[in-house]
Amino acid sequence: MSERRIRVLIAKPGLDGHDRGAKIVARALRDAGMEVIYTGLHQTPEQIVETAIQEDVDIVGLSCLSGAHMTLFTQVMALLKEKDAADIIVTGGGIVPKDDIVKLKEAGIAEVFGPGTPIDEIIEYHRKAARK
Amino acid sequence: MEIVEKVLNGDKRAVARLISMIENGDQQAVKALSALHAHTGNAHIIGVTGPPGVGKSTLVDKLAKSYRELNKKIGIIAVDPSSPFTGGAILGDRVRMNDLNTDPGVFIRSMGTRGHLGGLARSTADVIKVLDAYGMDKIIVETVGAGQSEVEIASYAHTTLLVEMPGLGDDIQTIKAGIMEIGDIFVINKADRAGIDRTEAEIRTMLSLHPEEKPWLPPVMRTVAINGDGIQELRDEIEKHLDYLQSSGQMKLIGEERAREDFIHILKANVTKYIIERSMDQKKFDELLSKILSKQIDPYSAARELTDDFENSL
Ligand SMILES: Nc1nc2c(ncn2[C@@H]2O[C@H](COP(=O)(O)OP(=O)(O)O)[C@@H](O)[C@H]2O)c(=O)[nH]1
Ligand SMILES: [Mg+2]
Numbered sequence: 520m521s522e523r524r525i526r527v528l529i530a531k532p533g534l535d536g537h538d539r540g541a542k543i544v545a546r547a548l549r550d551a552g553m554e555v556i557y558t559g560l561h562q563t564p565e566q567i568v569e570t571a572i573q574e575d576v577d578i579v580g581l582s583c584l585s586g587a588h589m590t591l592f593t594q595v596m597a598l599l600k601e602k603d604a605a606d607i608i609v610t611g612g613g614i615v616p617k618d619d620i621v622k623l624k625e626a627g628i629a630e631v632f633g634p635g636t637p638i639d640e641i642i643e644y645h646r647k648a649a650r651k
Numbered sequence: 652m653e654i655v656e657k658v659l660n661g662d663k664r665a666v667a668r669l670i671s672m673i674e675n676g677d678q679q680a681v682k683a684l685s686a687l688h689a690h691t692g693n694a695h696i697i698g699v700t701g702p703p704g705v706g707k708s709t710l711v712d713k714l715a716k717s718y719r720e721l722n723k724k725i726g727i728i729a730v731d732p733s734s735p736f737t738g739g740a741i742l743g744d745r746v747r748m749n750d751l752n753t754d755p756g757v758f759i760r761s762m763g764t765r766g767h768l769g770g771l772a773r774s775t776a777d778v779i780k781v782l783d784a785y786g787m788d789k790i791i792v793e794t795v796g797a798g799q800s801e802v803e804i805a806s807y808a809h810t811t812l813l814v815e816m817p818g819l820g821d822d823i824q825t826i827k828a829g830i831m832e833i834g835d836i837f838v839i840n841k842a843d844r845a846g847i848d849r850t851e852a853e854i855r856t857m858l859s860l861h862p863e864e865k866p867w868l869p870p871v872m873r874t875v876a877i878n879g880d881g882i883q884e885l886r887d888e889i890e891k892h893l894d895y896l897q898s899s900g901q902m903k904l905i906g907e908e909r910a911r912e913d914f915i916h917i918l919k920a921n922v923t924k925y926i927i928e929r930s931m932d933q934k935k936f937d938e939l940l941s942k943i944l945s946k947q948i949d950p951y952s953a954a955r956e957l958t959d960d961f962e963n964s965l
Contacts, residue, residue, distance in 0.1 A: 523675045524738065524765065549739035554763050559746035566752040570745060573752075573759055575667035604664060 525553040525649040526576040530567045531560050532591040533583055540612060540634075541582035544641060551642045564594035571599070571607050577649040578608045589619055596627045608648050612636075654679075655686040658785055663758065666785050670760055673777045684777055690784040692906065694726070695893055697789060698808030698833075700796035705816040706840040707793050708747035709876035710885075715751055717886045718789055724756045726782035726790040728775060730804065733763035740764075744793060758782060772803035773916065779807060805833050809905060810892045812885075814838045815854065817846035831857060834869050835892050838885060842873035867895050922961075930957050 529545045531538050538560055545555045556574045558566070571579050581592055592611055599605050611623060612632040620631045629648065632641055657665030672680035697714075699707050708729065715725045729744035740763035751757045760778065764771050775792065782790050794804050796813065805811045813834035837858075839850050854871050870888055874881035896902040930936040939953040 522765075524763075526671075545741055549734065549741050550737055552737040552739040554733070554739060554761075555741045556745060556761050557741055557743045558749065558752075559743075562749070563753075566749060569752045570759075572664055573667050574761060575664075575671045602664075 525578075525645060526556065526574060527553055527645060528556045528558070528567070528571050528574060528576040528579045529582065530558050530562045530570070530579060531582050532562050532564060532567060532595070533587045538582070541580075544580060544582070544612065544638070547638045547642060548645060551646070553645065564591060564598055567595055568598040568602060568604070572602060572604050576607060578610060578645055581609065581611050583611065583613045583615075588613065588615055589622065592623055592628055593626045610644070610648075652683055652686055655683050658683075658687065658781065659690060661786065666758060666781060667760070669781050670778050673774050673781070674762065674765070680777070684780060687780060687784040691780050692783065694779070694783040694787050694790045695810070696779060696808045697791045697889060698805040698811040699791060699793045699814060700802075700805050700811065700833075701814030701838075702819060703795055705814045705819070706874075706876045707795075707814050708744040710812075710814060710838065710840055710874060710882075711744075711791050711793050712748040712751060713874075713876050713879050713882045714886060714889075715748070715757060715789075715791065717882050719754065719756060722756075723788040724786060725751075725758075726779075726785070726787035727751075727757065727759040727793070728762060728778055728782070728790065729759065729793045730762045730764060730771070730775065730795070732795060733765045738763075738765055758785065758787065772807065775804050776807050776913070802833060807909070809896055809902065810835050810889055812836050812838050812889075814840055815850060816841040817844045817850045819850070835867065836885070836888055837869055837871045838874055839871065840874045840876050842881065843875045843877075847873065866899060867892065926957050926961050930960070935960075 527548055529541050531541055545557050548555050556570065556576060558570055567579065567581070579595070581595060583591060588611065592609070595609060599607055599609070605627070608629045609627065610630045610632065611628050614634055615623065615631050623631055630644060654665050654669055658669060669680060669683055672683070699711055701707055711727060711729070715727060718725055727748070729742070731740055731742050731744060733740040742761035742763060744761055745752070745759060748759060751759060762775065762778070779790055779792070792804060792808060796802070796805075811833050813831075813836070815837065816839065837854050839847060839854070851871055851873070858869060858871070872881060872885050872888060874885055876882070896905070927936065930939075935957070939948065939956065942948040943950050943953055
């Protein structure tokens, strides 16, 4: 009689002030039946990790358009590990150069969604990843 | 149970996990809640309800910070509506509470209204128990004051704040219809806006329409949540209400009433589950159902038959 619902945190680390992309993804995931915790702009890695833990999310989607993504993303990964929460899946979204994608995946980021990724693909990814 | 130990030892992850188990209707959650029962009953539960956009989340953020100055540990449950079609939701209350995220004395959980098994109010009540056992001094529950289930959730609070803002007009009318009675403290937020006097006058008029002698007369407070004006006064008033509940014996009565409702609810759920499962195992459930469909029997008599069977089996 139990019904599990996928929970996703969409967070925007760093200083850039755009969250249009993040909001579009948030709405699409909601429409796909997921619960999306949205925290607004300018999140520090500490805030993101605390929120992910308290909200018990399956997946954290980090949206980032500024050049600072490498440091921010890897800080989030390190903090998750430190807090014994490395099982939470982390994805990235935004303009990330190819070389960096490789590095991010090495750092444990599960997937990076570049601009123009079809929304259905993102939804499908979340469904599959959360089921694991 | 490991998860119970962890919750009692202050493990945030375990608290978060257990809340998910409750929300998902996981049977293991029941076991954990049983074990936690002895550790509940210490928190002061504060309901914050009102129309969307009046500033509830901002107010909760400021109130939590104000209580942190007194070193109180704060649990926050922020409930937002789920889509009735997909069950999905965007839970955005944390946007207003960002600096609380990393405070070790604060735990925030966002909840969608979903189609909770046994009702949203039930699962919220269980989540409150978890945060209570986890050692939170104050548990603040934010709900959109619109429907019956929100009113029900508010009924779990010891102190309920009804939040309004200037210029809502018709919304005040709707509040009057359903939930005026549950307000222990009225808060007019956005007191920096025009029309505040009129809003206050309207609320006071409505309050005077219920002139029964009440030992606690709900105060009407003004706040500007964005800059913190009136928050300290509001906190003082909440504490005054708590004092009133304790000194008048109301707190004890509320506790007894909750325990009673809780017990009855759990009993009902157990008995219902037992009867349904038993009759399904014996194929009698399906038999009766098809008879109901073909009008050989009515559902009242069919249900009677199953409860009689249950009685005879005792
Ligand atoms: N002018 C003014 N705006 C406020 C005040 N409190 C909150 N707001 C704004 O009102 C909007 C809604 O606030 P929020 O806390 O999310 O409301 P909720 O939907 O009731 O939880 C936000 O843009 C807040 O910044 C206030 O006291 N004065
Ligand atoms: Mg809110």
